[in-house]
Amino acid sequence: MEQIRPEYLNEKIKTVKNDEFLKYRSGDLPTWCPGCGYFGIIDAWYKACRELELKHEEIVTVSGIGCSGRTPIFLNSYGFHTLHGRSIPVASGLKLAREDLTVFSVAGDGDALGIGGGHLPHVARGYAGDPKGLTHIIKEGILHKGFSFIQILTPCVTFDKENKTWKNLKENVHTLTPETHENSMDAAMRIAQDDPYGVGIIFQDKARPHYQDILKNLNKET
Amino acid sequence: MFSGTGDCPRVVLAPTDTKSCYEATFLALYFAEKYQTLVVILLDFFLSNSIKNIDVPEKPDEKYLNANIAPTQEELKDYKRYKITETGISPRTIPGTPGGVFFATGLEHDENGRPNYTDAGHLAMTQKRFNKYNQVLTEAPLPEIADSGKKEYDIGVVSWGSSAGAAHEAVMTAQREGMNAASFSSMMLSPFPEKALAEFGAKCKQILIPELNFSGQFANFASQVLKRPVEKLNFISSRPMASEDILEKMREM
Numbered sequence: 001m002e003q004i005r006p007e008y009l010n011e012k013i014k015t016v017k018n019d020e021f022l023k024y025r026s027g028d029l030p031t032w033c034p035g036c037g038y039f040g041i042i043d044a045w046y047k048a049c050r051e052l053e054l055k056h057e058e059i060v061t062v063s064g065i066g067c068s069g070r071t072p073i074f075l076n077s078y079g080f081h082t083l084h085g086r087s088i089p090v091a092s093g094l095k096l097a098r099e100d101l102t103v104f105s106v107a108g109d110g111d112a113l114g115i116g117g118g119h120l121p122h123v124a125r126g127y128a129g130d131p132k133g134l135t136h137i138i139k140e141g142i143l144h145k146g147f148s149f150i151q152i153l154t155p156c157v158t159f160d161k162e163n164k165t166w167k168n169l170k171e172n173v174h175t176l177t178p179e180t181h182e183n184s185m186d187a188a189m190r191i192a193q194d195d196p197y198g199v200g201i202i203f204q205d206k207a208r209p210h211y212q213d214i215l216k217n218l219n220k221e222t
Numbered sequence: 223m224f225s226g227t228g229d230c231p232r233v234v235l236a237p238t239d240t241k242s243c244y245e246a247t248f249l250a251l252y253f254a255e256k257y258q259t260l261v262v263i264l265l266d267f268f269l270s271n272s273i274k275n276i277d278v279p280e281k282p283d284e285k286y287l288n289a290n291i292a293p294t295q296e297e298l299k300d301y302k303r304y305k306i307t308e309t310g311i312s313p314r315t316i317p318g319t320p321g322g323v324f325f326a327t328g329l330e331h332d333e334n335g336r337p338n339y340t341d342a343g344h345l346a347m348t349q350k351r352f353n354k355y356n357q358v359l360t361e362a363p364l365p366e367i368a369d370s371g372k373k374e375y376d377i378g379v380v381s382w383g384s385s386a387g388a389a390h391e392a393v394m395t396a397q398r399e400g401m402n403a404a405s406f407s408s409m410m411l412s413p414f415p416e417k418a419l420a421e422f423g424a425k426c427k428q429i430l431i432p433e434l435n436f437s438g439q440f441a442n443f444a445s446q447v448l449k450r451p452v453e454k455l456n457f458i459s460s461r462p463m464a465s466e467d468i469l470e471k472m473r474e475m
Contacts, residue, residue, distance in 0.1 A: 026325075028336060055320075056323065057317070057318060057319060057320045057321070057322065057323050058317070058318050060317050072325055073325055073327075073336065073337070076323060077323060078317040078323055078324065078325075079324070079325035079326065079327075080325075080326045081325065081326060081327035081328060081329065082328075083328075094317075098317065098318070100318065101317055101318060
């Protein structure tokens, strides 16, 4: 077996420390299978938070049940492991009470899509195998005022050996052109339905007032 | 009180009238925030639909409105969200607090909030939850006891929820009729003031428990506390319990 040179390890540890990765990462080792796409996703999450210089104590990650539900354990943020499929209501309640926090709701197919996504004013799709593109999308999602929904394509290396595998995803995933379809709900809907492998920001409505603003005005009037 | 998975103690409050609904609501919030636990307010259809004029209740004391126990600066240096303390209550940070980051999960966890299913860990956390659950009784509303100051009674009526008012009235009427009776009702169902009920029961020759269900759910619980059989009066006739109903039963006893 080839021996790992200590200098190489030291160099790596230095890079990781300089990257301030550890600030957003908890000490726990992920329970995901080797080769799981979630490693790419939290990697992009660390990067997005670091690049936006978010304080880790001002982030809350809410999850449901499943492999995705474990996500907050591995992040050094306030975490809430809620009921199956109920991470979005908890996250929206939290955001309503505390506008200053950055709130993430993490959910897998069964957890979130199984009960439907509701009205999604800002939709994007990313790919776990493209950390750079995914970091960009997560950052845009955080910066968007209001609710942002990010669908991330990631294989399940244990249970799906045929359909959405790394190989198939690599072949099919492509960046959308143009990347953003602002205010064109029709075009966005077409892409979301007809082009399941196109990644990028599919729809963003910057003009629409977000729920918290509406609520504030309502409170003013009464 | 009993339904649920595993050993998960919860606080249950059953208000008896409109005014105690108000009291139960702020107490429930207080217990939930301070003890970080599930609190159930148990109402029935009759009580939730009854309309009554009452004086505007006094605003609850500040201690009820802001009950979270936050960690000290010293504790934040090595913060353990689910620390095992004497009272069973672990100081809780609010998101945004530096040094207080934690992960909350429904899975069994260790003092740091990380999933931990070891037998020692599960036992320690279960003991901690029951410890704080028992503490609730130290500041719970006391049972309402109406007696005539005697040492012994022929009939003791033990009631809860919306039938408590009728039970109390029945006992008052019975006393005027010359019966030797006393009344006991508790808004606090879980944890239950077992000592107070046992003391009350010791003074009564017979115990009557009127309630609006078929199987006598509370009566079954109370007879365990009293360690003796009780007389039941059960109604599922889709109308609330009236004092005459209870009085009639008392005359038969």
